Amino acid sequence: MSVDLARIRGWVFDVDGCLVRTERAGGRGGMPFPGAVEILTQLQDSGHEVIVCTNASELPPAVYAEHLREMGLPVRDEAFVTAGSAAADHVVAHHPGARVLVVGADGVSVPMRERGLELAEPGGPLADVVVVGAAPRYETADLNAAALAVADGAAFYTTVNSPWFHGGSGRSLAVSAAIAASITYATGREPVVGGKPSAVLAESLLRRLGVAASETAVVGDALAEIQLARSMGGAGILLLSGATSLEDLESLTPSTRPDIVVDDVAVLHSRLAPQETRQGASQ
Known part of the structure:
Protein backbone atom coordinates (compact mmCIF):
# COMPACT_ATOMS: atom_id res chain seq x y z
CA MET A 1 0.00 0.00 0.00
CA GLY A 84 4.53 -3.72 31.28
CA SER A 85 2.80 -0.33 31.33
CA ALA A 86 0.53 -1.37 28.44
CA ALA A 87 -0.46 -4.48 30.42
CA ALA A 88 -1.30 -2.24 33.39
CA ASP A 89 -3.44 -0.02 31.14
CA HIS A 90 -5.28 -3.11 29.93
CA VAL A 91 -5.87 -4.60 33.37
CA VAL A 92 -7.31 -1.31 34.66
CA ALA A 93 -9.66 -1.06 31.67
CA HIS A 94 -10.75 -4.71 31.47
CA HIS A 95 -10.34 -6.09 35.02
CA PRO A 96 -11.35 -3.21 37.32
CA GLY A 97 -10.86 -4.02 40.99
CA ALA A 98 -8.83 -7.16 40.25
CA ARG A 99 -6.06 -8.45 42.51
CA VAL A 100 -2.97 -8.84 40.34
CA LEU A 101 -0.05 -11.19 40.84
CA VAL A 102 3.04 -9.84 39.10
CA VAL A 103 5.66 -12.41 38.16
CA GLY A 104 8.41 -9.98 37.32
CA ALA A 105 10.08 -6.83 38.57
CA ASP A 106 9.30 -3.12 39.06
CA GLY A 107 8.68 -2.65 35.36
CA VAL A 108 5.29 -4.30 35.82
CA SER A 109 4.51 -3.79 39.50
CA VAL A 110 5.16 -0.02 39.51
CA PRO A 111 2.73 0.75 36.64
CA MET A 112 0.14 -1.50 38.32
CA ARG A 113 0.44 0.40 41.61
CA GLU A 114 0.40 3.76 39.83
CA ARG A 115 -2.99 2.82 38.40
CA GLY A 116 -4.35 1.89 41.81
CA LEU A 117 -4.36 -1.87 41.36
CA GLU A 118 -4.01 -4.20 44.34
CA LEU A 119 -1.05 -6.57 44.08
CA ALA A 120 -1.42 -10.13 45.33
CA GLU A 121 1.28 -11.92 47.30
CA PRO A 122 2.26 -15.60 47.20
CA GLY A 123 0.64 -17.53 50.03
CA GLY A 124 -2.43 -15.29 50.14
CA PRO A 125 -5.75 -15.65 48.32
CA LEU A 126 -5.37 -16.60 44.67
CA ALA A 127 -5.02 -13.66 42.28
CA ASP A 128 -7.67 -12.65 39.75
CA VAL A 129 -5.03 -11.71 37.17
CA VAL A 130 -1.48 -12.97 36.60
CA VAL A 131 0.98 -10.86 34.60
CA VAL A 132 4.44 -12.16 33.68
CA GLY A 133 7.18 -9.64 32.91
CA ALA A 134 10.96 -9.48 32.77
CA ALA A 135 13.11 -9.74 35.88
CA PRO A 136 16.75 -10.50 36.71
CA ARG A 137 15.53 -13.45 38.79
CA TYR A 138 12.27 -15.23 39.67
CA GLU A 139 11.16 -16.74 42.98
CA THR A 140 9.75 -20.24 43.18
CA ALA A 141 6.92 -18.99 45.42
CA ASP A 142 5.81 -16.49 42.73
CA LEU A 143 5.83 -19.13 40.00
CA ASN A 144 3.86 -21.54 42.17
CA ALA A 145 1.28 -18.88 43.09
CA ALA A 146 0.96 -17.88 39.43
CA ALA A 147 0.44 -21.45 38.24
CA LEU A 148 -2.15 -22.12 40.95
CA ALA A 149 -4.07 -18.93 40.11
CA VAL A 150 -4.03 -19.56 36.35
CA ALA A 151 -5.10 -23.19 36.87
CA ASP A 152 -7.99 -21.85 38.98
CA GLY A 153 -9.14 -19.53 36.17
CA ALA A 154 -7.24 -16.27 36.69
CA ALA A 155 -6.72 -14.09 33.61
CA PHE A 156 -3.22 -14.76 32.31
CA TYR A 157 -0.98 -12.21 30.56
CA THR A 158 2.64 -12.05 29.49
CA THR A 159 4.52 -9.02 28.25
CA VAL A 160 6.09 -10.89 25.32
CA ASN A 161 5.80 -14.29 23.64
CA SER A 162 8.74 -14.14 21.21
CA PRO A 163 11.68 -16.35 22.21
CA TRP A 164 14.46 -13.91 21.29
CA PHE A 165 15.35 -10.28 21.95
CA HIS A 166 17.06 -8.43 19.07
CA GLY A 167 18.75 -5.07 19.62
CA GLY A 168 20.88 -4.65 16.53
CA SER A 169 23.90 -6.26 18.24
CA GLY A 170 22.96 -9.94 18.27
CA ARG A 171 20.19 -11.70 20.13
CA SER A 172 19.46 -13.00 23.62
CA LEU A 173 16.76 -15.09 25.28
CA ALA A 174 13.49 -13.31 26.09
CA VAL A 175 13.35 -14.68 29.62
CA SER A 176 9.81 -13.48 30.43
CA ALA A 177 8.49 -15.49 27.48
CA ALA A 178 10.27 -18.57 28.80
CA ILE A 179 8.78 -18.04 32.28
CA ALA A 180 5.27 -17.63 30.83
CA ALA A 181 5.80 -20.82 28.84
CA SER A 182 6.57 -22.68 32.06
CA ILE A 183 3.20 -21.63 33.49
CA THR A 184 1.54 -22.74 30.26
CA TYR A 185 3.33 -26.08 30.58
CA ALA A 186 1.88 -26.55 34.07
CA THR A 187 -1.64 -25.30 33.39
CA GLY A 188 -2.28 -25.88 29.69
CA ARG A 189 -3.38 -22.24 29.30
CA GLU A 190 -1.83 -19.80 26.84
CA PRO A 191 -1.33 -16.21 27.99
CA VAL A 192 -2.65 -13.08 26.32
CA VAL A 193 0.28 -10.97 25.11
CA GLY A 194 0.55 -7.39 26.35
CA GLY A 195 3.50 -6.30 24.21
Missing part, protein backbone atom coordinates in the same frame (compact mmCIF):
# COMPACT_ATOMS: atom_id res chain seq x y z
CA SER A 2 1.14 3.54 -0.72
CA VAL A 3 1.68 5.72 2.34
CA ASP A 4 1.72 9.50 2.31
CA LEU A 5 4.11 10.33 5.15
CA ALA A 6 2.82 13.89 5.20
CA ARG A 7 -0.50 12.57 6.58
CA ILE A 8 1.06 10.85 9.59
CA ARG A 9 0.48 12.76 12.85
CA GLY A 10 1.06 10.03 15.43
CA TRP A 11 4.31 8.06 15.57
CA VAL A 12 5.37 4.98 17.53
CA PHE A 13 9.10 4.22 17.52
CA ASP A 14 10.68 0.99 18.66
CA VAL A 15 13.86 1.35 20.76
CA ASP A 16 16.25 -1.57 20.33
CA GLY A 17 17.54 -2.04 16.79
CA CYS A 18 15.63 1.07 15.69
CA LEU A 19 16.62 4.14 17.74
CA VAL A 20 19.40 2.44 19.72
CA ARG A 21 21.94 -0.26 18.91
CA THR A 22 22.22 -2.43 22.04
CA GLU A 23 22.44 -5.92 23.46
CA ARG A 24 20.12 -5.16 26.40
CA ALA A 25 16.38 -4.50 26.27
CA GLY A 26 15.08 -0.96 26.57
CA GLY A 27 18.17 0.65 25.07
CA ARG A 28 20.33 0.17 28.16
CA GLY A 29 24.04 0.24 27.52
CA GLY A 30 23.54 1.11 23.87
CA MET A 31 24.30 3.90 21.43
CA PRO A 32 21.77 5.90 19.40
CA PHE A 33 21.71 5.17 15.69
CA PRO A 34 22.65 8.14 13.51
CA GLY A 35 19.51 10.16 12.84
CA ALA A 36 17.65 8.97 15.96
CA VAL A 37 17.99 12.21 17.92
CA GLU A 38 17.24 14.28 14.84
CA ILE A 39 14.05 12.48 13.82
CA LEU A 40 12.51 12.61 17.30
CA THR A 41 13.41 16.28 17.66
CA GLN A 42 12.02 17.16 14.24
CA LEU A 43 8.71 15.39 14.77
CA GLN A 44 8.16 16.80 18.25
CA ASP A 45 9.07 20.33 17.14
CA SER A 46 6.55 19.96 14.29
CA GLY A 47 3.73 19.20 16.74
CA HIS A 48 3.45 15.48 16.04
CA GLU A 49 2.48 13.00 18.73
CA VAL A 50 5.46 10.71 19.36
CA ILE A 51 5.63 7.62 21.57
CA VAL A 52 8.70 5.50 22.12
CA CYS A 53 7.70 1.91 22.78
CA THR A 54 9.57 -1.21 23.86
CA ASN A 55 8.72 -4.77 24.75
CA ALA A 56 11.12 -4.42 27.68
CA SER A 57 9.38 -4.71 31.05
CA GLU A 58 12.04 -5.16 33.73
CA LEU A 59 12.16 -1.45 34.67
CA PRO A 60 9.46 1.25 34.94
CA PRO A 61 8.94 3.43 31.86
CA ALA A 62 10.46 6.51 33.53
CA VAL A 63 13.74 4.67 34.13
CA TYR A 64 14.04 3.62 30.49
CA ALA A 65 13.16 7.15 29.36
CA GLU A 66 15.88 8.59 31.59
CA HIS A 67 18.45 6.22 30.05
CA LEU A 68 17.50 7.45 26.59
CA ARG A 69 17.71 11.09 27.64
CA GLU A 70 21.19 10.43 28.98
CA MET A 71 22.10 9.31 25.44
CA GLY A 72 20.68 12.55 24.05
CA LEU A 73 17.32 11.21 22.84
CA PRO A 74 14.47 13.65 23.62
CA VAL A 75 12.03 11.23 25.26
CA ARG A 76 9.58 12.32 27.99
CA ASP A 77 8.60 9.91 30.76
CA GLU A 78 4.94 10.07 29.76
CA ALA A 79 5.82 9.34 26.12
CA PHE A 80 7.59 6.08 26.88
CA VAL A 81 5.47 2.91 26.82
CA THR A 82 6.62 -0.55 27.83
CA ALA A 83 4.91 -3.91 27.50
CA LYS A 196 4.15 -6.16 20.47
CA PRO A 197 2.28 -6.88 18.30
CA SER A 198 -0.81 -7.43 20.39
CA ALA A 199 -4.21 -5.76 20.37
CA VAL A 200 -3.59 -4.99 24.06
CA LEU A 201 -0.67 -2.73 23.16
CA ALA A 202 -2.43 -1.31 20.09
CA GLU A 203 -5.37 -0.20 22.24
CA SER A 204 -3.06 1.50 24.76
CA LEU A 205 -1.04 3.29 22.07
CA LEU A 206 -4.06 4.60 20.17
CA ARG A 207 -5.56 5.95 23.37
CA ARG A 208 -2.32 7.74 24.23
CA LEU A 209 -1.70 9.14 20.73
CA GLY A 210 -5.18 10.59 20.43
CA VAL A 211 -5.14 10.75 16.61
CA ALA A 212 -7.04 8.83 13.96
CA ALA A 213 -5.72 5.32 13.37
CA SER A 214 -5.17 6.13 9.69
CA GLU A 215 -2.80 8.96 10.73
CA THR A 216 -0.48 6.69 12.76
CA ALA A 217 2.73 4.90 11.87
CA VAL A 218 4.82 2.33 13.70
CA VAL A 219 8.58 2.35 13.04
CA GLY A 220 10.77 -0.60 13.99
CA ASP A 221 13.27 -3.22 12.94
CA ALA A 222 11.12 -6.32 13.50
CA LEU A 223 8.07 -7.74 11.80
CA ALA A 224 6.31 -7.48 15.17
CA GLU A 225 6.23 -3.70 14.66
CA ILE A 226 4.59 -4.18 11.27
CA GLN A 227 1.99 -6.48 12.83
CA LEU A 228 1.44 -3.86 15.55
CA ALA A 229 0.83 -1.24 12.87
CA ARG A 230 -1.82 -3.52 11.35
CA SER A 231 -3.44 -3.97 14.77
CA MET A 232 -3.59 -0.20 15.13
CA GLY A 233 -4.87 0.40 11.58
CA GLY A 234 -1.81 2.48 10.70
CA ALA A 235 1.27 2.32 8.49
CA GLY A 236 4.18 -0.01 9.17
CA ILE A 237 7.72 1.25 8.49
CA LEU A 238 10.48 -1.35 8.64
CA LEU A 239 14.12 -0.47 9.30
CA LEU A 240 16.78 -2.97 8.20
CA SER A 241 19.00 -2.10 11.17
CA GLY A 242 18.11 -4.91 13.56
CA ALA A 243 16.13 -8.12 13.50
CA THR A 244 14.93 -8.24 9.88
CA SER A 245 16.65 -8.55 6.51
CA LEU A 246 15.34 -8.15 2.97
CA GLU A 247 15.42 -11.94 2.60
CA ASP A 248 12.94 -12.23 5.48
CA LEU A 249 10.40 -10.25 3.46
CA GLU A 250 10.35 -12.57 0.45
CA SER A 251 7.86 -15.05 1.90
CA LEU A 252 5.43 -12.44 3.29
CA THR A 253 1.95 -11.97 1.86
CA PRO A 254 0.95 -8.49 0.67
CA SER A 255 -1.17 -7.94 3.79
CA THR A 256 1.77 -8.65 6.13
CA ARG A 257 4.48 -6.75 4.27
CA PRO A 258 5.66 -3.37 5.58
CA ASP A 259 4.36 -0.30 3.80
CA ILE A 260 7.82 1.28 3.69
CA VAL A 261 11.26 -0.34 3.99
CA VAL A 262 14.41 1.75 4.58
CA ASP A 263 17.93 0.95 5.76
CA ASP A 264 17.80 2.79 9.07
CA VAL A 265 16.34 5.71 10.99
CA ALA A 266 18.74 8.18 9.36
CA VAL A 267 17.27 7.35 5.94
CA LEU A 268 13.75 7.77 7.30
CA HIS A 269 14.75 11.12 8.77
CA SER A 270 16.04 12.26 5.39
CA ARG A 271 12.67 11.36 3.84
CA LEU A 272 10.78 13.31 6.47
CA ALA A 273 13.02 16.37 6.53
CA PRO A 274 11.89 19.47 4.63
CA GLN A 275 12.82 19.49 0.94
CA GLU A 276 15.31 22.30 1.37
CA THR A 277 17.13 20.37 4.09
CA ARG A 278 17.49 17.35 1.84
CA GLN A 279 18.79 19.50 -0.99
CA GLY A 280 21.31 21.20 1.28
CA ALA A 281 22.56 17.88 2.63
CA SER A 282 23.17 16.58 -0.89
CA GLN A 283 25.34 19.51 -1.95
Whole structure:
Protein backbone atom coordinates (compact mmCIF):
# COMPACT_ATOMS: atom_id res chain seq x y z
CA MET A 1 0.00 0.00 0.00
CA SER A 2 1.14 3.54 -0.72
CA VAL A 3 1.68 5.72 2.34
CA ASP A 4 1.72 9.50 2.31
CA LEU A 5 4.11 10.33 5.15
CA ALA A 6 2.82 13.89 5.20
CA ARG A 7 -0.50 12.57 6.58
CA ILE A 8 1.06 10.85 9.59
CA ARG A 9 0.48 12.76 12.85
CA GLY A 10 1.06 10.03 15.43
CA TRP A 11 4.31 8.06 15.57
CA VAL A 12 5.37 4.98 17.53
CA PHE A 13 9.10 4.22 17.52
CA ASP A 14 10.68 0.99 18.66
CA VAL A 15 13.86 1.35 20.76
CA ASP A 16 16.25 -1.57 20.33
CA GLY A 17 17.54 -2.04 16.79
CA CYS A 18 15.63 1.07 15.69
CA LEU A 19 16.62 4.14 17.74
CA VAL A 20 19.40 2.44 19.72
CA ARG A 21 21.94 -0.26 18.91
CA THR A 22 22.22 -2.43 22.04
CA GLU A 23 22.44 -5.92 23.46
CA ARG A 24 20.12 -5.16 26.40
CA ALA A 25 16.38 -4.50 26.27
CA GLY A 26 15.08 -0.96 26.57
CA GLY A 27 18.17 0.65 25.07
CA ARG A 28 20.33 0.17 28.16
CA GLY A 29 24.04 0.24 27.52
CA GLY A 30 23.54 1.11 23.87
CA MET A 31 24.30 3.90 21.43
CA PRO A 32 21.77 5.90 19.40
CA PHE A 33 21.71 5.17 15.69
CA PRO A 34 22.65 8.14 13.51
CA GLY A 35 19.51 10.16 12.84
CA ALA A 36 17.65 8.97 15.96
CA VAL A 37 17.99 12.21 17.92
CA GLU A 38 17.24 14.28 14.84
CA ILE A 39 14.05 12.48 13.82
CA LEU A 40 12.51 12.61 17.30
CA THR A 41 13.41 16.28 17.66
CA GLN A 42 12.02 17.16 14.24
CA LEU A 43 8.71 15.39 14.77
CA GLN A 44 8.16 16.80 18.25
CA ASP A 45 9.07 20.33 17.14
CA SER A 46 6.55 19.96 14.29
CA GLY A 47 3.73 19.20 16.74
CA HIS A 48 3.45 15.48 16.04
CA GLU A 49 2.48 13.00 18.73
CA VAL A 50 5.46 10.71 19.36
CA ILE A 51 5.63 7.62 21.57
CA VAL A 52 8.70 5.50 22.12
CA CYS A 53 7.70 1.91 22.78
CA THR A 54 9.57 -1.21 23.86
CA ASN A 55 8.72 -4.77 24.75
CA ALA A 56 11.12 -4.42 27.68
CA SER A 57 9.38 -4.71 31.05
CA GLU A 58 12.04 -5.16 33.73
CA LEU A 59 12.16 -1.45 34.67
CA PRO A 60 9.46 1.25 34.94
CA PRO A 61 8.94 3.43 31.86
CA ALA A 62 10.46 6.51 33.53
CA VAL A 63 13.74 4.67 34.13
CA TYR A 64 14.04 3.62 30.49
CA ALA A 65 13.16 7.15 29.36
CA GLU A 66 15.88 8.59 31.59
CA HIS A 67 18.45 6.22 30.05
CA LEU A 68 17.50 7.45 26.59
CA ARG A 69 17.71 11.09 27.64
CA GLU A 70 21.19 10.43 28.98
CA MET A 71 22.10 9.31 25.44
CA GLY A 72 20.68 12.55 24.05
CA LEU A 73 17.32 11.21 22.84
CA PRO A 74 14.47 13.65 23.62
CA VAL A 75 12.03 11.23 25.26
CA ARG A 76 9.58 12.32 27.99
CA ASP A 77 8.60 9.91 30.76
CA GLU A 78 4.94 10.07 29.76
CA ALA A 79 5.82 9.34 26.12
CA PHE A 80 7.59 6.08 26.88
CA VAL A 81 5.47 2.91 26.82
CA THR A 82 6.62 -0.55 27.83
CA ALA A 83 4.91 -3.91 27.50
CA GLY A 84 4.53 -3.72 31.28
CA SER A 85 2.80 -0.33 31.33
CA ALA A 86 0.53 -1.37 28.44
CA ALA A 87 -0.46 -4.48 30.42
CA ALA A 88 -1.30 -2.24 33.39
CA ASP A 89 -3.44 -0.02 31.14
CA HIS A 90 -5.28 -3.11 29.93
CA VAL A 91 -5.87 -4.60 33.37
CA VAL A 92 -7.31 -1.31 34.66
CA ALA A 93 -9.66 -1.06 31.67
CA HIS A 94 -10.75 -4.71 31.47
CA HIS A 95 -10.34 -6.09 35.02
CA PRO A 96 -11.35 -3.21 37.32
CA GLY A 97 -10.86 -4.02 40.99
CA ALA A 98 -8.83 -7.16 40.25
CA ARG A 99 -6.06 -8.45 42.51
CA VAL A 100 -2.97 -8.84 40.34
CA LEU A 101 -0.05 -11.19 40.84
CA VAL A 102 3.04 -9.84 39.10
CA VAL A 103 5.66 -12.41 38.16
CA GLY A 104 8.41 -9.98 37.32
CA ALA A 105 10.08 -6.83 38.57
CA ASP A 106 9.30 -3.12 39.06
CA GLY A 107 8.68 -2.65 35.36
CA VAL A 108 5.29 -4.30 35.82
CA SER A 109 4.51 -3.79 39.50
CA VAL A 110 5.16 -0.02 39.51
CA PRO A 111 2.73 0.75 36.64
CA MET A 112 0.14 -1.50 38.32
CA ARG A 113 0.44 0.40 41.61
CA GLU A 114 0.40 3.76 39.83
CA ARG A 115 -2.99 2.82 38.40
CA GLY A 116 -4.35 1.89 41.81
CA LEU A 117 -4.36 -1.87 41.36
CA GLU A 118 -4.01 -4.20 44.34
CA LEU A 119 -1.05 -6.57 44.08
CA ALA A 120 -1.42 -10.13 45.33
CA GLU A 121 1.28 -11.92 47.30
CA PRO A 122 2.26 -15.60 47.20
CA GLY A 123 0.64 -17.53 50.03
CA GLY A 124 -2.43 -15.29 50.14
CA PRO A 125 -5.75 -15.65 48.32
CA LEU A 126 -5.37 -16.60 44.67
CA ALA A 127 -5.02 -13.66 42.28
CA ASP A 128 -7.67 -12.65 39.75
CA VAL A 129 -5.03 -11.71 37.17
CA VAL A 130 -1.48 -12.97 36.60
CA VAL A 131 0.98 -10.86 34.60
CA VAL A 132 4.44 -12.16 33.68
CA GLY A 133 7.18 -9.64 32.91
CA ALA A 134 10.96 -9.48 32.77
CA ALA A 135 13.11 -9.74 35.88
CA PRO A 136 16.75 -10.50 36.71
CA ARG A 137 15.53 -13.45 38.79
CA TYR A 138 12.27 -15.23 39.67
CA GLU A 139 11.16 -16.74 42.98
CA THR A 140 9.75 -20.24 43.18
CA ALA A 141 6.92 -18.99 45.42
CA ASP A 142 5.81 -16.49 42.73
CA LEU A 143 5.83 -19.13 40.00
CA ASN A 144 3.86 -21.54 42.17
CA ALA A 145 1.28 -18.88 43.09
CA ALA A 146 0.96 -17.88 39.43
CA ALA A 147 0.44 -21.45 38.24
CA LEU A 148 -2.15 -22.12 40.95
CA ALA A 149 -4.07 -18.93 40.11
CA VAL A 150 -4.03 -19.56 36.35
CA ALA A 151 -5.10 -23.19 36.87
CA ASP A 152 -7.99 -21.85 38.98
CA GLY A 153 -9.14 -19.53 36.17
CA ALA A 154 -7.24 -16.27 36.69
CA ALA A 155 -6.72 -14.09 33.61
CA PHE A 156 -3.22 -14.76 32.31
CA TYR A 157 -0.98 -12.21 30.56
CA THR A 158 2.64 -12.05 29.49
CA THR A 159 4.52 -9.02 28.25
CA VAL A 160 6.09 -10.89 25.32
CA ASN A 161 5.80 -14.29 23.64
CA SER A 162 8.74 -14.14 21.21
CA PRO A 163 11.68 -16.35 22.21
CA TRP A 164 14.46 -13.91 21.29
CA PHE A 165 15.35 -10.28 21.95
CA HIS A 166 17.06 -8.43 19.07
CA GLY A 167 18.75 -5.07 19.62
CA GLY A 168 20.88 -4.65 16.53
CA SER A 169 23.90 -6.26 18.24
CA GLY A 170 22.96 -9.94 18.27
CA ARG A 171 20.19 -11.70 20.13
CA SER A 172 19.46 -13.00 23.62
CA LEU A 173 16.76 -15.09 25.28
CA ALA A 174 13.49 -13.31 26.09
CA VAL A 175 13.35 -14.68 29.62
CA SER A 176 9.81 -13.48 30.43
CA ALA A 177 8.49 -15.49 27.48
CA ALA A 178 10.27 -18.57 28.80
CA ILE A 179 8.78 -18.04 32.28
CA ALA A 180 5.27 -17.63 30.83
CA ALA A 181 5.80 -20.82 28.84
CA SER A 182 6.57 -22.68 32.06
CA ILE A 183 3.20 -21.63 33.49
CA THR A 184 1.54 -22.74 30.26
CA TYR A 185 3.33 -26.08 30.58
CA ALA A 186 1.88 -26.55 34.07
CA THR A 187 -1.64 -25.30 33.39
CA GLY A 188 -2.28 -25.88 29.69
CA ARG A 189 -3.38 -22.24 29.30
CA GLU A 190 -1.83 -19.80 26.84
CA PRO A 191 -1.33 -16.21 27.99
CA VAL A 192 -2.65 -13.08 26.32
CA VAL A 193 0.28 -10.97 25.11
CA GLY A 194 0.55 -7.39 26.35
CA GLY A 195 3.50 -6.30 24.21
CA LYS A 196 4.15 -6.16 20.47
CA PRO A 197 2.28 -6.88 18.30
CA SER A 198 -0.81 -7.43 20.39
CA ALA A 199 -4.21 -5.76 20.37
CA VAL A 200 -3.59 -4.99 24.06
CA LEU A 201 -0.67 -2.73 23.16
CA ALA A 202 -2.43 -1.31 20.09
CA GLU A 203 -5.37 -0.20 22.24
CA SER A 204 -3.06 1.50 24.76
CA LEU A 205 -1.04 3.29 22.07
CA LEU A 206 -4.06 4.60 20.17
CA ARG A 207 -5.56 5.95 23.37
CA ARG A 208 -2.32 7.74 24.23
CA LEU A 209 -1.70 9.14 20.73
CA GLY A 210 -5.18 10.59 20.43
CA VAL A 211 -5.14 10.75 16.61
CA ALA A 212 -7.04 8.83 13.96
CA ALA A 213 -5.72 5.32 13.37
CA SER A 214 -5.17 6.13 9.69
CA GLU A 215 -2.80 8.96 10.73
CA THR A 216 -0.48 6.69 12.76
CA ALA A 217 2.73 4.90 11.87
CA VAL A 218 4.82 2.33 13.70
CA VAL A 219 8.58 2.35 13.04
CA GLY A 220 10.77 -0.60 13.99
CA ASP A 221 13.27 -3.22 12.94
CA ALA A 222 11.12 -6.32 13.50
CA LEU A 223 8.07 -7.74 11.80
CA ALA A 224 6.31 -7.48 15.17
CA GLU A 225 6.23 -3.70 14.66
CA ILE A 226 4.59 -4.18 11.27
CA GLN A 227 1.99 -6.48 12.83
CA LEU A 228 1.44 -3.86 15.55
CA ALA A 229 0.83 -1.24 12.87
CA ARG A 230 -1.82 -3.52 11.35
CA SER A 231 -3.44 -3.97 14.77
CA MET A 232 -3.59 -0.20 15.13
CA GLY A 233 -4.87 0.40 11.58
CA GLY A 234 -1.81 2.48 10.70
CA ALA A 235 1.27 2.32 8.49
CA GLY A 236 4.18 -0.01 9.17
CA ILE A 237 7.72 1.25 8.49
CA LEU A 238 10.48 -1.35 8.64
CA LEU A 239 14.12 -0.47 9.30
CA LEU A 240 16.78 -2.97 8.20
CA SER A 241 19.00 -2.10 11.17
CA GLY A 242 18.11 -4.91 13.56
CA ALA A 243 16.13 -8.12 13.50
CA THR A 244 14.93 -8.24 9.88
CA SER A 245 16.65 -8.55 6.51
CA LEU A 246 15.34 -8.15 2.97
CA GLU A 247 15.42 -11.94 2.60
CA ASP A 248 12.94 -12.23 5.48
CA LEU A 249 10.40 -10.25 3.46
CA GLU A 250 10.35 -12.57 0.45
CA SER A 251 7.86 -15.05 1.90
CA LEU A 252 5.43 -12.44 3.29
CA THR A 253 1.95 -11.97 1.86
CA PRO A 254 0.95 -8.49 0.67
CA SER A 255 -1.17 -7.94 3.79
CA THR A 256 1.77 -8.65 6.13
CA ARG A 257 4.48 -6.75 4.27
CA PRO A 258 5.66 -3.37 5.58
CA ASP A 259 4.36 -0.30 3.80
CA ILE A 260 7.82 1.28 3.69
CA VAL A 261 11.26 -0.34 3.99
CA VAL A 262 14.41 1.75 4.58
CA ASP A 263 17.93 0.95 5.76
CA ASP A 264 17.80 2.79 9.07
CA VAL A 265 16.34 5.71 10.99
CA ALA A 266 18.74 8.18 9.36
CA VAL A 267 17.27 7.35 5.94
CA LEU A 268 13.75 7.77 7.30
CA HIS A 269 14.75 11.12 8.77
CA SER A 270 16.04 12.26 5.39
CA ARG A 271 12.67 11.36 3.84
CA LEU A 272 10.78 13.31 6.47
CA ALA A 273 13.02 16.37 6.53
CA PRO A 274 11.89 19.47 4.63
CA GLN A 275 12.82 19.49 0.94
CA GLU A 276 15.31 22.30 1.37
CA THR A 277 17.13 20.37 4.09
CA ARG A 278 17.49 17.35 1.84
CA GLN A 279 18.79 19.50 -0.99
CA GLY A 280 21.31 21.20 1.28
CA ALA A 281 22.56 17.88 2.63
CA SER A 282 23.17 16.58 -0.89
CA GLN A 283 25.34 19.51 -1.95
